[in-house]
Amino acid sequence: MSSKIRQIIDIIKKEYPSISKSELEDMIGNDIEKNLEKYRTNIELLQLQNTQVSTGKRFRKNIHRHKLGIESSKQEVISQLESAREDCIKKGQLDHAENLTKDIGKIEDTSGRYKVALLDSDTHMARILEEEEAESNKKNRTIQDLKRLLDASK
């Protein structure tokens, strides 16, 4: 059982010492069962949000934590960059893919310029994300234009 649920049980037990642990667990279990659909929806929403957060954004979040002094593992950073590079190749963005390859090389290099390499790759990633957003806006505008024409034709 998660520590959070254990914590809640402990708090309730302090307030109501006569209630047994198993009674409490049953009450919590029953409540979850009653609200199962709500939990399912929340889980699906959470999963959808996670998949929608692109690798690029996760990488930038990692770099931001690094800037705040929270070190991220080198392997995690490289793995995110590799994943972003795969995405760029799939989309035909070969220039970006090449830049990311160079960034990965610099980060893997053990000559001590790891932090500088991270910041450089963050700059590249920011550019990629900006372009993606611009394209997405443009695509949405094209679809909006088609819809507007359709409405005007009525």
Next chain:
Amino acid sequence: MLQSKGIISYQLIPIEKLKVDLMKIEASLNFLNNLKTYYTNDWIIFSSAENIRIGISTTGIVDISIYIELTRVKEIILLLYKLTTKIISKLHLDSRFFIELCITGSDSIGLEPLIKQELGFNELKEISFNFDYTAKVLILKNKNEYTILVRGIDDVTKVLQVYSFIINGKISDVKNYPITEINITTAQTLTKKILLEV
């Protein structure tokens, strides 16, 4: 699936012989007045800044082509279907129409290996299928760019189904998918033509 930016071209081709007076089109399609208009010998073209191009020919072909990110293809095709249908209705074009859908883009998740696996070829250059009562399918490759063309169907949901078969590598499902009672092979022989890269 075709990824990145590419061209979607949705055409309605009349089965009957039609003759369209291009000069009367602008008045009939006044909802396109905000678009830039120009004429060629056989076409009137309405063009927007956002990569939308609408063309109507003297023979009654209605074409909408857009240059766009190739995601949400189904949503886009349905919009194009509605718009072309509206144009035909406003122009009072009296005929049945075939749909020709043509999508060009780069292949990123292995369309070619799927097709090769299905057909057992080493290299993809051009594949076309002409079968009685089914769609004509043409798949062309030029470097990393693919063109998928589906023609001969008068129902947009069936067009989308055929396109879905193709991008999922289920070419043989196209053969078994009847689409119209009109025999589209009157001028075509019942052949399967496949060209391999030499």
